[in-house]
Amino acid sequence: MTHRRELTIGGTIVALYAALAVFAPGFFTVENFSDLFLGNFPVLLVAMGTTLVILAGEIDISVGSMFAMCGVVAGLCAIAGLPLPATALMTIAAGGLLGAVNGALVASAGLPSIVVTLATMVAVRDGLRWATGGAWIQNLPASFQWLGLPQRAFPLAAALAIGAVQIVLSWSSGRVSAIRSVYATGSDSQAARLAGINTRLVTFAVFAAGGAFTGLGALMNAVRFNQIPSNAGIGLEMKVIAAVVVGGAAIRGGRGTFTGTLLGVILLASIGPALVFLGVTSYWERAIHGAIVLIAVGIDAAGARRQQAGNRGVGLRRVALS
DSSP states (O other): OOOHHHHHHHHHHHHHHHHHHHHOOGGGGGGHHHHHHHHHHHHHHHHHHHHHHHTTOOOOOOHHHHHHHHHHHHHHHTTTTOOOOHHHHHHHHHHHHHHHHHHHHTTTTTOOHHHHHHHHHHHHHHHHHHHHHHHBBOOOOTGGGGSSSTTTTHHHHHHHHHHHHHHHHHHHTTTTTTHHHHHHHHHHHHHHHHHTTTTHHHHHHHHHHHHHHHHHHHHHHHSSSSSSOOTTTTTTHHEEEEEEEHTTTOTSSOOOOHHHHHHHHHHHHHHHHHHTTTTTTTTHHHHHHHHHHHHHHHHHHHHHHHHHHHHHHHHHHHHHHO
């Protein structure tokens, strides 16, 4: 079903772009695609981490607040004069630490992830607002912006980096035991436990990894500007969860791909600019996003019901034969 979803989303993207080619050819400019990429590749990075969390059967709605916190950490490290590699390490570590807190509370205390991450979302956001007074991080050094690269070279470097991460994660999904343990935990945690998988460790690890990806996304977003807002990432959690679900991941875990997440991000990111070029008010963007998510969840629910009905039918036939 996941690969069928990928084909469906890919076909939808092709159809959308074909319509734009006819009715809004101005959409297809280098500047527009560059803006689309630069505005959304940090979202893709966060969505990759969220994919891991959802594959394990959990949810993290604190990524927007973590994104803001990590962006501020990156800015403060840069102002303090830390070398860029050290700044990157500190930013990713900050995200990983925040994610690890969520993971520890969910895995060790057995608390529902939706409750834990709701609490940390509010705590981190309000704590950051108190610590910064709402002020933005300014006076960033030139060596920090665009990762020290020429502005025109940055999109290409970012695209190559994103492509490498995407390839590694997609390749690892079916070949690396750690990733396969995530699928197993999300599919049936009790069966995974009986098979010798430490499901608590898996749960902790996916939250920590998700936080690290959020930190990386925050860093790559921060280097694009000469100042960093302390209120960044508002609504980011809805964007990434929507992209992961639209891309074919089952919200209850155990099914999904990183390729599907990539396609989900591309589709949802294209809708807003497409509406602008088509002369439709952008206020419809969120409504369309919501409709797409509802359709995706509805397709999953219908597929799950068919599978359950088929399993019951097989069970009844076996009983009758016995």
